[in-house]
Amino acid sequence: MEEKRLIDxxxxxxxxxGVTVLDxxxxxxxxxxxxxxxxxxxxxxxxxxxxxxxxxxADSGRVIFDGKDISGIPPYKRRxxxxxxxxxxxxxxxVQDNIAFGLKLKKLPKDEIARKxxxxxxxxNLKGYNKRDVDSLSGGQQQRIAxxxxxxxxxxxLLLDEPLxxxxxxxxxxxxxxxxxxxxxxxxxxxxxxxxxEEALTMSDTxxxxxxxxxxxIGSPKSIYDEPKNAFVAxxxxxxxxxxxxxxxxxxxxxxxxxxxCVDSGFGEDKPVDVVVRPEDVLLVGEDVGQVTGTIKSVLxxxxxxxxxxxxxxxxxxxxxxxxxxxxxxxxxxxxPFNIHIMHPMEEDAPREVEAE
Amino acid sequence: xxxxxxxxxxxxxxxxxxxAFIGLLIAxxxxxxxxxxxxxxxxxxxxIIVFTVIPCLLVAYFSFTxxxxxxxxxxxxxxxxxxYATRQSLxxxxxxxxxxxxxxxxxxxLGRSSININTLVFSLWMAFLxxxxxxxxxxPAAHIMADREFRLGPTLVILFVxxxxxxxxxxxxxxxxxxxxxxxxxxxxxxVGIGRQKLLNNTAAVQVGMIYNFLPFMVFPIYNVLNKMDYxxxxxxxxxxxxxxxxxxxxxxxxxxxxVVSGITMVFMPAVTTFYISRLLGGGKIQLFGxxxxxxxxxxxxxxxxxxxxxxxxxxxxxxxSLGLLNKVDPEGEGGGMV
Numbered sequence: 001m002e003e004k005r006l007i008d009x010x011x012x013x014x015x016x017x018g019v020t021v022l023d024x025x026x027x028x029x030x031x032x033x034x035x036x037x038x039x040x041x042x043x044x045x046x047x048x049x050x051x052x053x054x055x056x057x058a059d060s061g062r063v064i065f066d067g068k069d070i071s072g073i074p075p076y077k078r079r080x081x082x083x084x085x086x087x088x089x090x091x092x093x094x095v096q097d098n099i100a101f102g103l104k105l106k107k108l109p110k111d112e113i114a115r116k117x118x119x120x121x122x123x124x125n126l127k128g129y130n131k132r133d134v135d136s137l138s139g140g141q142q143q144r145i146a147x148x149x150x151x152x153x154x155x156x157x158l159l160l161d162e163p164l165x166x167x168x169x170x171x172x173x174x175x176x177x178x179x180x181x182x183x184x185x186x187x188x189x190x191x192x193x194x195x196x197x198e199e200a201l202t203m204s205d206t207x208x209x210x211x212x213x214x215x216x217x218i219g220s221p222k223s224i225y226d227e228p229k230n231a232f233v234a235x236x237x238x239x240x241x242x243x244x245x246x247x248x249x250x251x252x253x254x255x256x257x258x259x260x261x262c263v264d265s266g267f268g269e270d271k272p273v274d275v276v277v278r279p280e281d282v283l284l285v286g287e288d289v290g291q292v293t294g295t296i297k298s299v300l301x302x303x304x305x306x307x308x309x310x311x312x313x314x315x316x317x318x319x320x321x322x323x324x325x326x327x328x329x330x331x332x333x334x335x336x337p338f339n340i341h342i343m344h345p346m347e348e349d350a351p352r353e354v355e356a357e
Numbered sequence: 358x359x360x361x362x363x364x365x366x367x368x369x370x371x372x373x374x375x376x377a378f379i380g381l382l383i384a385x386x387x388x389x390x391x392x393x394x395x396x397x398x399x400x401x402x403x404x405i406i407v408f409t410v411i412p413c414l415l416v417a418y419f420s421f422t423x424x425x426x427x428x429x430x431x432x433x434x435x436x437x438x439x440x441y442a443t444r445q446s447l448x449x450x451x452x453x454x455x456x457x458x459x460x461x462x463x464x465x466x467l468g469r470s471s472i473n474i475n476t477l478v479f480s481l482w483m484a485f486l487x488x489x490x491x492x493x494x495x496x497p498a499a500h501i502m503a504d505r506e507f508r509l510g511p512t513l514v515i516l517f518v519x520x521x522x523x524x525x526x527x528x529x530x531x532x533x534x535x536x537x538x539x540x541x542x543x544x545x546x547x548x549v550g551i552g553r554q555k556l557l558n559n560t561a562a563v564q565v566g567m568i569y570n571f572l573p574f575m576v577f578p579i580y581n582v583l584n585k586m587d588y589x590x591x592x593x594x595x596x597x598x599x600x601x602x603x604x605x606x607x608x609x610x611x612x613x614x615x616x617v618v619s620g621i622t623m624v625f626m627p628a629v630t631t632f633y634i635s636r637l638l639g640g641g642k643i644q645l646f647g648x649x650x651x652x653x654x655x656x657x658x659x660x661x662x663x664x665x666x667x668x669x670x671x672x673x674x675x676x677x678x679s680l681g682l683l684n685k686v687d688p689e690g691e692g693g694g695m696v
Binding site (some may be wrong): 053055074075076080081082084085088089091092101105106149150153 | 608
């Protein structure tokens with residue numbers, strides 16, 4: 001990843017029929033970076049992508065590409081290419097002509113087009129599929145052709161709009177790894193849109209968490225997972241126990257009827273806070289030594305671990321553990337200070353603006 | 358003309374028939390615990406046999422026989438030479454007699470006449486012109502109506518549909534009164550200072566009538582295809598470097614070929630067999646092949662039905678050939694050749 005900023009979004013806003021879809025978005029994307037826009041449907045991630053692609057125009061704000069304002073430039077003059085959600089392959093063209101579509105428009109010589117098409121087919125592991133009808137291909141194969149069709153134009157940025165959404169789980173995981181390695185080999189900037197947090201964590205250099213037209217947090221997958229800025233991000237990225245609590249003083253928080261030592265400070269004294277504890281960070285201990293005690297309500301086998309719901313009086317805890325406790329048994333719960341994440345409580349309707357990095 | 362009154366027992370009979378049919382359906386569905394296709398297809402199969410297959414066979418039979426039912430090719434010879442039948446009916450002796458009197462067949466007006474062929478060629482030309490103009494007018498109209506950003510599109514579609522609810526004869530007669538010497542169009546022309554024009558009773562009037570009647574059949578198939586087309590395909594084309602014109606030329610147009618093919622079929626077929634429009638708007642001076650066939654069947658001469666059948670058969674074969682040609686334009690495979 002290089003330090004050069006390739007795309008800068010400055011105060012981008014967009015409204016549809018009076019509904020605010022994007023509210024003053026600020027975001028920059030560095031060259032060769034893999035950036036993922038992550039959020040639930042309706043958060044504005046696809047609109048952001050379409051504004052960069054040129055299919056929508058922002059009501060206000062500027063799109064800076066490589067130092068120039070491209071806000072008014074039509075899609076066909078932008079140095080970006082898009083992989084569409086449902087592929088949007090041309091049904092009247094075969095695989096080869098689909099991939100060669102952009103090159104033919106640039107009027108490249110025929111032998112060069114053929115060479116590039118073959119190279120791309122090789123890259124996406126579909127060698128020899130040149131003459132195949134696109135409708136005869138499986139979903140995964142169509143996806144690869146869509147990627148090849150965009151990449152063959154050697155864009156500076158590849159925009160991907162939930163490209164793996166229609167694939168089954170196993171194929172999706174394979175494609176995630178392939179996309180990531182492709183991006184690293186070709187050195188192209190990827191801007192990826194998804195609502196799948198696992199996909200975002202697996203592939204991205206930088207994740208941008210969005211909600212309701214706002215950016216909530218920007219950071220590396222690890223920093224977003226470990227240090228979510230608020231309860232929404234924590235809940236969206238992975239599973240969480242979220243409690244309302246009170247910051248008694250620095251490094252001591254009160255929730256679920258007990259004081260827990262923690263490592264956070266600077267929230268003031270007796271201030272309301274949200275407390276997030278990851279299910280895998282809750283330790284099951286003896287009833288007598290736990291910070292909180294409770295009864296196991298349900299046990300689910302999840303493959304690698306068991307998921308247990310524990311009723312601790314006024315609160316319910318979700319716990320992931322590789323050892324199983326039978327339903328109905330009494331257990332003690334403990335959390336080490338480092339794994340207690342304290343954050344400012346979030347107003348439901350007006351998520352706080354978070355500065356871009 | 359007498360009004361045929363359905364007798365009371367006729368209604369009873371129809372009611373019993375309907376009840377029996379429904380009963381049969383229910384019994385069949387119960388027995389098979391579900392719907393099966395063949396039983397529902399049977400009324401249509403019967404319909405096709407009675408109203409399509411048998412008439413076609415009859416047409417073929419009539420065109421190869423004389424009024425006595427003997428096999429003959431005379432009807433087709435009459436198509437080639439419209440005076441053939443008359444000469445045959447006069448007989449060789451009579452012709453010989455005229456020849457002896459020094460009168461040639463041409464003098465008698467009995468020489469070879471290609472009126473029938475000329476009429477067919479003229480009809481094909483008119484139908485071709487009508488189809489071409491409908492395509493030129495209809496494609497842009499369909500394209501505008503299917504535009505996602507054009508909010509009046511659905512309203513326009515309805516405005517196109519509503520006139521089709523009216524009988525085409527009514528529409529044609531209305532058009533006739535508009536184009537009359539003292540009609541609305543001429544009044545406007547006079548008012549703006551151009552002066553009254555002779556609008557009716559010529560080829561152009563017939564062509565206008567055909568286009569007016571058949572244009573919706575061109576617009577709707579194309580509109581359907583364009584309306585169902587995934588707009589993401591246009592976006593993808595733009596993304597890959599197409600400006601608006603190239604999007605149309607490289608994606609929209611090739612993908613709308615099926616609609617164009619079916620539009621052409623649906624306009625050309627009725628256009629080439631048109632027979633009433635030409636009489637109303639052409640003032641009886643313009644004869645299309647459809648009029649010719651009609652006149653043969655309305656004629657009181659003995660063998661005209663057979664000649665009419667032969668003409669119909671020729672028409673049917675021509676239509677089948679042109680349909681076959683159109684279907685050869687495989688939109689899936691060949692469309693790619695356009696890029």
